[in-house]
Amino acid sequence: QVQLVQSGAEVKKPGASVKVSCKASGYTFPSYGISWVRQAPGQGLEWLGWTSAYNGNTKYAQNLQGRVTMTTDTSTRTASMELRSLRSDDTAVYYCARDKVDAYDYWGQGTLVTVSS
Amino acid sequence: DIQMTQSPSSVSASVGDRVTITCRASQGISNWLAWYQQKPGKAPKLLIFAASSLQSGVPSRFSGSGSGTDFTLTISSLQPEDFATYYCQQANSFPRTFGQGTKVEMK
Numbered sequence: 001q002v003q004l005v006q007s008g009a010e011v012k013k014p015g016a017s018v019k020v021s022c023k024a025s026g027y028t029f030p031s032y033g034i035s036w037v038r039q040a041p042g043q044g045l046e047w048l049g050w051t052s053a054y055n056g057n058t059k060y061a062q063n064l065q066g067r068v069t070m071t072t073d074t075s076t077r078t079a080s081m082e083l084r085s086l087r088s089d090d091t092a093v094y095y096c097a098r099d100k101v102d103a104y105d106y107w108g109q110g111t112l113v114t115v116s117s
Numbered sequence: 118d119i120q121m122t123q124s125p126s127s128v129s130a131s132v133g134d135r136v137t138i139t140c141r142a143s144q145g146i147s148n149w150l151a152w153y154q155q156k157p158g159k160a161p162k163l164l165i166f167a168a169s170s171l172q173s174g175v176p177s178r179f180s181g182s183g184s185g186t187d188f189t190l191t192i193s194s195l196q197p198e199d200f201a202t203y204y205c206q207q208a209n210s211f212p213r214t215f216g217q218g219t220k221v222e223m224k
Contacts, residue, residue, distance in 0.1 A: 035213070037161075045153075045161065045204055047213040059211040062118075095160055102208045103151035103166035110160055 002026040004108035022079040022096030030054045033099035034079040038092040123216035129224040136192040140205035149209035
C-alpha cells in the first residue's frame with residue numbers, strides 16, 4: 001500500500017534552518033511528483049511547492065522563494081524540504097503529499113515545526 | 118495567482134441533512150478542481166478530483182460538480198463521521214491554491 005512517512009517534530013530558533021523528509025513506499029516513486037503543504041495553528045492549508053520525482057524540477061510558492069529547497073532522491077525514495085531563515089510565522093504542521101497532477105491522493109502524517117526563541 | 122473562495126465558511130447541520138459547499142475560482146480552471154476532507158490533528162483526505170470524480174474508497178454520498186469557475190461539493194446524507202473541514206484546491210496552474218475551508222459542524 002502507498003505510504004508517505006515523514007520525519008519527526010522539530011523545534012528551531014528564529015534564523016535557523018529545518019529539513020523535513022518524506023519517505024515513500026508502495027508505488028513507483030519517479031512516476032509521481034511530491035508536493036508540500038503547511039498548516040499554521042488553527043489556519044487553512046497553504047501550498048508550498050512541488051518537485052518532480054522523475055527529473056527534480058521544482059515550483060515554489062512566491063512568498064518562499066529564496067528560503068526553500070525541495071529535492072527528491074530516487075535511490076532512497078525520499079523527498080525533502082529545507083526551509084531557511086526561519087521565522088515565528090513558519091510555525092506549522094508541514095505535510096508532503098503524492099501529486100498525481102490533478103490532486104494529492106496520499107499524504108504524509110505531518111511534521112510539526114515550531115519556531116521559537 | 119488563482120484565488121479560490123469557498124462558501125459558507127461554516128455550516129451547522131444534522132445527521133441525515135444534505136450539505137452543499139461551493140467553491141469559486143477567480144478565473145476559469147476547466148475541471149482542475151479537487152476536494153479534501155480534514156479532521157482535527159489529521160492529514161487531509163482526497164474526496165473528489167477532476168471536479169466530479171470520486172476517489173477510490175470514498176462513500177458515494179459525496180459528489181462534486183462544476184466546471185470553469187463555479188464548483189460544488191455535496192454530501193447527500195450527512196453521517197456522524199462527516200463532521201470535518203472541507204477544502205477545495207485548484208490544480209489548473211502553479212501556484213496551486215486552496216480555498217479557506219468550510220467547517221461542517223453539528224447543529
